Amino acid sequence: MERILSENMYxxxxxxxxxxxxxxxIRKMGKIAFLILRDRSGLVQCVVxxxxxxxxxxKLECVVELIGNVKERNAETKECELLVExxxxxxxxxxxxxxxxxxxxxxxxxxxxxxxxVLTLRHLKTNAIFKIQAAISxxxxxxxxxxxxxxxYSPKIVAEGxxxxxxxxxxxxxxxxxxxxxxxQFYKQMLVGAGYxxxxxxxxxxxxxxxxxxxxxxxxxxxxxxxxxxxDELEIMELETxxxxxxxxxxxxxxxxxxxxxxxxxxxxxxEIPSMKLSEAxxxxxxxxxxxxxxxxxxxxxxxxxxxxxxxxxxxDFIFLTHYPRSKRPMYTMPQGKDxxxxxxxxxxxxxxxxxxxxxxxxxxxxxxxxxxxxNLDSFSGYLQVFKYGMPPHGGLAIGLERLTSQLLGLRNVxxxxxxxxxxxxxxx
Amino acid sequence: MERILSENMYxxxxxxxxxxxxxxxIRKMGKIAFLILRDRSGLVQCVVxxxxxxxxxxKLECVVELIGNVKERNAETKECELLVExxxxxxxxxxxxxxxxxxxxxxxxxxxxxxxxVLTLRHLKTNAIFKIQAAISxxxxxxxxxxxxxxxYSPKIVAEGxxxxxxxxxxxxxxxxxxxxxxxQFYKQMLVGAGYxxxxxxxxxxxxxxxxxxxxxxxxxxxxxxxxxxxDELEIMELETxxxxxxxxxxxxxxxxxxxxxxxxxxxxxxEIPSMKLSEAxxxxxxxxxxxxxxxxxxxxxxxxxxxxxxxxxxxDFIFLTHYPRSKRPMYTMPQGKDxxxxxxxxxxxxxxxxxxxxxxxxxxxxxxxxxxxxNLDSFSGYLQVFKYGMPPHGGLAIGLERLTSQLLGLRNVxxxxxxxxxxxxxxx
Numbered sequence: 112m113e114r115i116l117s118e119n120m121y122x123x124x125x126x127x128x129x130x131x132x133x134x135x136x137i138r139k140m141g142k143i144a145f146l147i148l149r150d151r152s153g154l155v156q157c158v159v160x161x162x163x164x165x166x167x168x169x170k171l172e173c174v175v176e177l178i179g180n181v182k183e184r185n186a187e188t189k190e191c192e193l194l195v196e197x198x199x200x201x202x203x204x205x206x207x208x209x210x211x212x213x214x215x216x217x218x219x220x221x222x223x224x225x226x227x228x229v230l231t232l233r234h235l236k237t238n239a240i241f242k243i244q245a246a247i248s249x250x251x252x253x254x255x256x257x258x259x260x261x262x263x264y265s266p267k268i269v270a271e272g273x274x275x276x277x278x279x280x281x282x283x284x285x286x287x288x289x290x291x292x293x294x295x296q297f298y299k300q301m302l303v304g305a306g307y308x309x310x311x312x313x314x315x316x317x318x319x320x321x322x323x324x325x326x327x328x329x330x331x332x333x334x335x336x337x338x339x340x341x342x343d344e345l346e347i348m349e350l351e352t353x354x355x356x357x358x359x360x361x362x363x364x365x366x367x368x369x370x371x372x373x374x375x376x377x378x379x380x381x382x383e384i385p386s387m388k389l390s391e392a393x394x395x396x397x398x399x400x401x402x403x404x405x406x407x408x409x410x411x412x413x414x415x416x417x418x419x420x421x422x423x424x425x426x427x428d429f430i431f432l433t434h435y436p437r438s439k440r441p442m443y444t445m446p447q448g449k450d451x452x453x454x455x456x457x458x459x460x461x462x463x464x465x466x467x468x469x470x471x472x473x474x475x476x477x478x479x480x481x482x483x484x485x486x487n488l489d490s491f492s493g494y495l496q497v498f499k500y501g502m503p504p505h506g507g508l509a510i511g512l513e514r515l516t517s518q519l520l521g522l523r524n525v526x527x528x529x530x531x532x533x534x535x536x537x538x539x540x
Numbered sequence: 541m542e543r544i545l546s547e548n549m550y551x552x553x554x555x556x557x558x559x560x561x562x563x564x565x566i567r568k569m570g571k572i573a574f575l576i577l578r579d580r581s582g583l584v585q586c587v588v589x590x591x592x593x594x595x596x597x598x599k600l601e602c603v604v605e606l607i608g609n610v611k612e613r614n615a616e617t618k619e620c621e622l623l624v625e626x627x628x629x630x631x632x633x634x635x636x637x638x639x640x641x642x643x644x645x646x647x648x649x650x651x652x653x654x655x656x657x658v659l660t661l662r663h664l665k666t667n668a669i670f671k672i673q674a675a676i677s678x679x680x681x682x683x684x685x686x687x688x689x690x691x692x693y694s695p696k697i698v699a700e701g702x703x704x705x706x707x708x709x710x711x712x713x714x715x716x717x718x719x720x721x722x723x724x725q726f727y728k729q730m731l732v733g734a735g736y737x738x739x740x741x742x743x744x745x746x747x748x749x750x751x752x753x754x755x756x757x758x759x760x761x762x763x764x765x766x767x768x769x770x771x772d773e774l775e776i777m778e779l780e781t782x783x784x785x786x787x788x789x790x791x792x793x794x795x796x797x798x799x800x801x802x803x804x805x806x807x808x809x810x811x812e813i814p815s816m817k818l819s820e821a822x823x824x825x826x827x828x829x830x831x832x833x834x835x836x837x838x839x840x841x842x843x844x845x846x847x848x849x850x851x852x853x854x855x856x857d858f859i860f861l862t863h864y865p866r867s868k869r870p871m872y873t874m875p876q877g878k879d880x881x882x883x884x885x886x887x888x889x890x891x892x893x894x895x896x897x898x899x900x901x902x903x904x905x906x907x908x909x910x911x912x913x914x915x916n917l918d919s920f921s922g923y924l925q926v927f928k929y930g931m932p933p934h935g936g937l938a939i940g941l942e943r944l945t946s947q948l949l950g951l952r953n954v955x956x957x958x959x960x961x962x963x964x965x966x967x968x969x
Contacts (some may be wrong), residue, residue: 125556131769131932133735133930134930139785145731148923148931149686149735150737151735151736151737151738156795165691172929172930172931172932173930174930201932201933202902202930202931202932202933204928204929204930205903205928205929206929208929227925228730228734229731229733229734229925229926230734230926230929232731232734232735232736233734233735234832238734238735238736241690241692241736242690245690245691245692248691248693249685250692252678252681256678259580261670261671261674262674262677262678263670263674263959263962264677264744264761264941264959265959266744266759266959266960266961266962266967267696267744267759267761268709268720268746268758268967269967270967270968280697280711280712280713281711282709282710282711282712282720283709283710283711283712284709285748285750285964287967288942289967291697291711298959298960300659301657301658302959302969303656304658305657305658305659305661305662305667306562306578306580306661306662306667307580307661307667307715308579308580308669309580313697314743314744315693315696315743315744317697319714322716329697330695330696330697332693340543368866396852431722438768468641472631474634475634492967493968493969496656496658496659496969497658497659499633499634499635500601500633500634500635500637500658500659501562501563501601501602501603501604501632501633502603502628503560503630503631504631512693514635530645530692530693530694530695530727530731531694531695531727532695533695533697535714538695538697538698538699538713538718539699539920539922540730540923540925
């Protein structure tokens with residue numbers, strides 16, 4: 112007999128079926144016991160006659176196989192239950208559970224959550240997070256495939272950092288010293304110039320940041336894209352607007368159950384995401400919120416407040432900030448005028464989820480930009496090569512998968528949306 | 541005017557259009573010049589009247605914009621050409637090209653190929669390789685999404701190796717020592733047990749192998765899957781057979797041009813991929829090929845010869861080898877009888893592309909297996925946790941993306957199918 116999933120039981124009404132999964136809950140009522148079985152598709156009630164089947168040895172979370180008849184419980188909700196004939200324990204629980212999986216909310220602190228990850232992920236709400244996250248990254252890939260982007264895999268072991276040496280994890284690479292890539296920035300640009308024109312990558316990047324905040328991870332998944340033959344950064348911003356709409360629609364179509372369970376409020380995106388210069392945002396924060404200390408950048412509090420302002424004023428959960436000063440952007444950023452750049456950040460519900468912009472494509476200009484920052488040209492020879500041989504105007508962006516997930520789900524700590532986070536103190540499990 | 545792609549010019553017959561791309565070839569014929577323009581969609585001929593347009597400064601590989609009228613060249617092949625009105629250089633070439641991009645074959649040695657990667661990738665045939673590779677990994681993901689697998693992102697910075705310490709790259713992780721993951725093996729098993737039941741991951745893995753061969757990379761893309769509630773490894777082998785068929789169909793549908801260009805001969809897969817015990821393969825190699833030195837494993841030559849044998853005898857490009865001895869498999873492999881295991885390799889045209897099998901799911905049995913190999917149980921505490929709390933029977937496999945690509949395309953060196961390979965001596969570009 113083939114196993115069926117609990118969510119498909121309704122289509123087997125009156126039939127004898129086999130289901131397998133974890134014992135989620137046990138409730139005894141005299142000579143009857145109600146077992147809730149959990150499999151990857153959800154929960155189902157199973158009724159056991161304890162006169163004929165001994166359930167004394169059953170423990171929560173053990174893995175069982177149940178065979179029995181399917182009976183309707185509620186025609187409207189399509190709920191049904193299994194009248195159990197045989198119960199077989201497939202895999203036992205050998206120790207007491209350190210956390211309760213079957214409560215409505217887990218309600219444990221972050222260390223308990225992460226130290227017992229293999230158990231806490233069994234909680235329906237925790238489980239749902241990563242199904243949504245998978246759909247987000249798949250929506251990203253689907254959209255870009257439709258837009259003729261080529262998916263690439265660039266190396267994470269690199270000889271030099273993209274931003275000039277700070278915040279890099281060192282790798283012992285035989286006799287050499289190497290580093291973990293902070294971003295696929297150089298490679299995605301090189302691949303645009305190598306003829307692919309449009310490339311994207313979904314992969315890990317590494318930041319050796321000393322500080323431990325709820326917004327930072329030392330290893331995270333970066334969803335990167337880069338596109339050639341653009342006019343300016345406005346094209347990238349328009350592309351991101353369409354991309355985000357597509358992702359949200361994609362997730363809505365595929366994760367209905369999970370979104371309801373987590374009570375996710377989807378953001379509204381109109382034709383355009385509102386946009387303002389960074390300097391305007393700083394001015395607003397000064398006049399409206401009395402924040403006078405900001406120079407050329409926002410702090411986390413500033414990001415939060417400007418998003419509140421935009422929400423009130425434009426009813427948007429998103430805001431593009433543009434015209435970042437050159438001093439705050441990496442050397443490859445296309446300048447605009449004397450001090451500004453063709454770059455942008457995208458904030459979503461109080462947190463920056465994207466940095467993007469147009470890049471310098473002229474070889475001489477790029478060399479000058481590198482030198483003007485006191486960086487050594489020789490360190491960038493591999494990167495610079497493509498700029499000698501006909502590099503089209505181009506730009507791109509990166510979206511942090513965990514940040515987008517946490518902001519969408521309204522979760523405060525980015526570790527909650529990382530299966531096995533790596534931070535200042537944690538490299539296990 | 542919006543840019544159109546060269547492959548879409550036929551649909552703009554008689555219209556004035558704008559195209560952009562690289563100058564692939566220049567041929568002068570008296571007062572007429574024929575330029576071949578290359579964009580991400582292919583090549584197109586453009587006709588220039590050199591009386592009105594100066595092309596003296598044009599160099600191969602510079603980036604240009606051409607505006608002109610579309611004229612039919614061949615109704616049957618839908619070829620057309622552009623009668624150029626205006627030519628604008630968007631991006632110049634400032635140095636002589638170290639390799640010729642516009643020959644039918646690149647014909648350079650592996651170091652020239654890789655040292656000039658941003659240029660050699662512009663060659664049509666090299667370019668096609670990575671479009672096919674992208675489709676392979678996307679076909680892998682598509683199939684598994686349909687089969688209800690959840691895509692996951694597991695950490696690559698780990699505290700311990702999966703195979704017990706050898707072949708690991710060391711990372712300086714603040715005050716701690718960490719390593720780069722050799723495979724997502726432990727995490728994918730943990731995630732099956734964490735309730736997802738079916739997971740897959742496409743991501744980099746790292747092997748600090750000292751030897752430099754045409755089959756090995758120190759960083760490569762592993763396509764991993766793991767599935768719970770299985771009977772035995774035969775289910776995994778059946779799943780892989782379907783998966784490979786799906787991938788080949790997916791690539792065929794999406795990469796027609798590239799497959800023709802590279803003259804790819806697609807492998808035939810029947811209902812079933814033939815399968816034999818490793819010991820049978822060793823016996824055949826002994827009696828048919830006089831290879832007497834093999835004990836409990838095949839060498840590269842053995843893999844090649846057994847594939848030749850299978851091709852002749854069963855007309856199959858694939859062969860499953862099963863019943864690997866315990867001594868040749870990692871500690872998590874499900875034993876079979878006294879010395880054998882529920883594991884397999886899949887060989888494709890002479891090279892192993894997959895290792896897979898059923899895993900131990902019983903906590904006590906797993907602990908015993910770890911200890912019996914002289915490994916320290918404490919090192920595996922994070923991994924072992926899930927086995928205490930109800931772990932279903934499970935198994936899985938991994939396919940090396942680069943190996944599958946090189947075998948499909950008939951390329952000898954796995955570096956040719958890696959954008960920016962990392963090997964014993966190479967960490968740039």
